[in-house]
Amino acid sequence: MQANDELKAEVRDFWDSKTCGTWEVEKEKFSKEYFEEIEDVRYKLQPEIFSFAEFTRYNSKKVLEVGVGAGTDFLQWVRAGAEAWGIDLTENACEHVRRRLELYNLKAQDIRVADSENLPFDDNSFDLVWSWGVIHHSPNTPKALYEIIRVLKPGAKAKIMIYHRHSILAYLFWVKHALLKFRPWKSLAWVLWNFMESSGTKAYTVKEVEKLLESKPVTNVKIKPVLTYYDKLLRFNKPMQLVSKLLAIILGGDKAGWFLTIEFDKKM
Numbered sequence: 575m576q577a578n579d580e581l582k583a584e585v586r587d588f589w590d591s592k593t594c595g596t597w598e599v600e601k602e603k604f605s606k607e608y609f610e611e612i613e614d615v616r617y618k619l620q621p622e623i624f625s626f627a628e629f630t631r632y633n634s635k636k637v638l639e640v641g642v643g644a645g646t647d648f649l650q651w652v653r654a655g656a657e658a659w660g661i662d663l664t665e666n667a668c669e670h671v672r673r674r675l676e677l678y679n680l681k682a683q684d685i686r687v688a689d690s691e692n693l694p695f696d697d698n699s700f701d702l703v704w705s706w707g708v709i710h711h712s713p714n715t716p717k718a719l720y721e722i723i724r725v726l727k728p729g730a731k732a733k734i735m736i737y738h739r740h741s742i743l744a745y746l747f748w749v750k751h752a753l754l755k756f757r758p759w760k761s762l763a764w765v766l767w768n769f770m771e772s773s774g775t776k777a778y779t780v781k782e783v784e785k786l787l788e789s790k791p792v793t794n795v796k797i798k799p800v801l802t803y804y805d806k807l808l809r810f811n812k813p814m815q816l817v818s819k820l821l822a823i824i825l826g827g828d829k830a831g832w833f834l835t836i837e838f839d840k841k842m
C-alpha cells in the first residue's frame with residue numbers, strides 16, 4: 575500500500591509539472607492562443623478521438639471525465655451540451671480546465687482534484703464515463719477501472735483508452751531503451767514502466783483487459799487497438815516512417831496500434 579502511495583505521489587508530481595497536452599505549446603500560458611494551440615495540436619495528433627467519443631451524442635447526459643489533463647476533450651463535452659463532471663490527480667490540470675471554461679463562458683457541473691482509484695461519486699451516477707490515456711498511469715489500474723464501472727448507471731457506457739503493449743510504438747521504445755542500451759533481456763513492461771511519461775506507466779494486451787472485465791457487471795465489450803500518429807512515426811524522417819509502415823504490414827495494421835480503446839455498457 576505504501577509503495578502504491580509513493581508511486582502515486584511521483585505520478586502526481588510528474589503531471590503537475592507537465593500538464594498533459596501543453597508540452598509543445600509556446601504561447602503565453604492561459605491565453606486564448608495557448609488554449610487554441612493545445613486544441614489544434616491534440617486533434618491533429620489524435621484524430622481518432624472524435625469517432626470514438628461521439629461528443630455530440632451526449633447532449634443533456636451526465637458525463638464524467640476521469641483525468642481531464644488540459645481539458646481539451648472536457649471542453650467538447652461541455653460544448654456538446656453534456657452535464658459534465660471532471661477530475662484529475664493534479665491541481666494544475668483542474669486550473670487549466672477552469673480557465674478554459676471561463677475563457678469561452680462555458681459552465682460545467684464540477685472540476686476537482688480526485689483520484690481515479692477512489693472516485694468521489696455515488697454508485698450508478700453517470701450516463702457516460704470518458705477516460706483517455708489516464709488509468710494506466712495510476713498504480714492500481716484495475717481499481718480505477720472498477721471505480722468507473724461502479725459510478726456508471728446501469729445501461730450506461732464507458733469509453734476508455736489505455737496503452738497497448740503489443741504495439742509498434744512499444745516495440746520501438748524497447749529498441750531504444752533496452753536493445754540499444756545493451757540490456758535486451760529487459761521486458762517491454764519494464765521499459766514502459768521506467769521511460770514512458772510518469773513512472774510506473776503500464777500497457778495492456780487485449781486479453782489482459784478481457785480478463786480484467788471478466789465477471790464484472792459489463793456487456794457489449796469492445797476492445798480495439800488503433801494505429802496512431804506515434805506508431806506511424808510521423809514526427810520522424812521518411813526512412814523511419816517506412817520502417818513503421820513495414821512493421822504495420824507485418825503486424826497487422828491497427829492490431830499493432832499504441833492506443834487500446836475499450837468500450838462497454840454496465841449491465842442493467
Ligand SMILES: C[S@@+](CC[C@H](N)C(=O)[O-])C[C@H]1O[C@@H](n2cnc3c(N)ncnc32)[C@H](O)[C@@H]1O
Nearest residue numbers: 589594641642643662663689690706708711712
Ligand atoms: C496522459 S495525461 C491524459 C490527460 C487527458 N485525458 C488527455 O488525453 O489529454 C494523464 C492524466 O492522468 C492524470 N492522472 C494520473 N493518475 C491519476 C489518478 N490516479 N487519478 C486521476 N487522474 C490521474 C494525470 O494527472 C494527467 O493529467
